[in-house]
Amino acid sequence: MSIELQLAYDHVSSDDEFTWFDEETLGMAEFEHATVMLDEVVEGVIATATEGGLIIDATLGGGGHSEAILERRHDLRVIGFDRDPRAIEASSKRLERFGDRFRCMQTAFSEGGELLDELTREPVVGICADLGISSPQIDDPARGMSFRHSGPLDMRMDTTSGETALELIGRLDADELADLIYRFGEERRSRRIARTIKRAFDEDELATTADLRRAIVRAVGPARIGGVDPATRTFQGLRIAVNREIDELEKLLLWATARIAPGMSFAVLSFHSLEDRLVKELFRQGEVWKPMTKKPRIASDDEVTRNPRARSAKLRVARRLPLPEVDE
Numbered sequence: 001m002s003i004e005l006q007l008a009y010d011h012v013s014s015d016d017e018f019t020w021f022d023e024e025t026l027g028m029a030e031f032e033h034a035t036v037m038l039d040e041v042v043e044g045v046i047a048t049a050t051e052g053g054l055i056i057d058a059t060l061g062g063g064g065h066s067e068a069i070l071e072r073r074h075d076l077r078v079i080g081f082d083r084d085p086r087a088i089e090a091s092s093k094r095l096e097r098f099g100d101r102f103r104c105m106q107t108a109f110s111e112g113g114e115l116l117d118e119l120t121r122e123p124v125v126g127i128c129a130d131l132g133i134s135s136p137q138i139d140d141p142a143r144g145m146s147f148r149h150s151g152p153l154d155m156r157m158d159t160t161s162g163e164t165a166l167e168l169i170g171r172l173d174a175d176e177l178a179d180l181i182y183r184f185g186e187e188r189r190s191r192r193i194a195r196t197i198k199r200a201f202d203e204d205e206l207a208t209t210a211d212l213r214r215a216i217v218r219a220v221g222p223a224r225i226g227g228v229d230p231a232t233r234t235f236q237g238l239r240i241a242v243n244r245e246i247d248e249l250e251k252l253l254l255w256a257t258a259r260i261a262p263g264m265s266f267a268v269l270s271f272h273s274l275e276d277r278l279v280k281e282l283f284r285q286g287e288v289w290k291p292m293t294k295k296p297r298i299a300s301d302d303e304v305t306r307n308p309r310a311r312s313a314k315l316r317v318a319r320r321l322p323l324p325e326v327d328e
């Protein structure tokens, strides 16, 4: 299985190593994200794109994939989505120089299809999605996604709406919480962990990511199993639930299938086995999609050495098949 968060937390082993958040610097971290499998994603999408067409980048982040698409194909235009206002700000600045070849919108990509229809009915000649979180989202203590730095228990990608991790923990009972930690975090000790988290919440001892990690360690001990911090899986499970990441992906896959033009390519980079399974199942629909490779592509050893986050990436690219001719 892929444990995306593990990569960011590889060196965390005790409370002493936390960076504590400070109100003055909350949200001020630089937006720097090393784009994963840049060439593989970009070449996969532009290989089939017809001249002068429109590409959708469903997960702009820092704009790395979009930038390469716009640089390599001067005839193409890109519309990008991201639910994170900071990603929109950062990528707008980075891609400003492309003028009206680039537009972006702050939105969850589940809504992207409808927004796109309101904007234009022109055919889409390529779509890419680089799922999960960006490095700035992990590294900024204000986002509450990491136990490496102590921050408020938030975890939302879209900081302007929706329920925070703390609110979610407060709303769910221990069984529901255990279910989501088990499903999305693939954590076998989920029942014990969920009960301890709920106890900490009820006793008003749960406000920060450090409090959450402390509760998890209280439940299962501090040992790292297979090099994984005891809190890694629970943090991942909560983040996926807070951001409804699996629902979001299901909706994206639906509208992308409906909206992409026949013969054009869809590239999806995923970091979690549940996500990869959904993409694999979609691309298996032989009358609709033709996968470019049987197995997902993975990052080269070189890239993984440079950027450990690429270690769990799986890339699937498929071409939309022409719609079958219907006899009148």
Ligand SMILES: C[S@@+](CC[C@H](N)C(=O)[O-])C[C@H]1O[C@@H](n2cnc3c(N)ncnc32)[C@H](O)[C@@H]1O
Binding pocket: 033, 034, 035, 036, 058, 059, 060, 061, 062, 063, 064, 065, 066, 081, 082, 083, 084, 087, 107, 108, 109, 110, 130, 131, 132, 133, 134, 157, 245, 248, 249
């Ligand atoms: C891995 S980063 C993308 C990085 C980007 N490809 C680059 O090279 O800079 C993933 C981005 O997708 C965004 N994201 C994740 N799920 C989303 C969703 N359901 N709707 C919109 N944006 C989402 C995150 O906010 C994050 O900025």
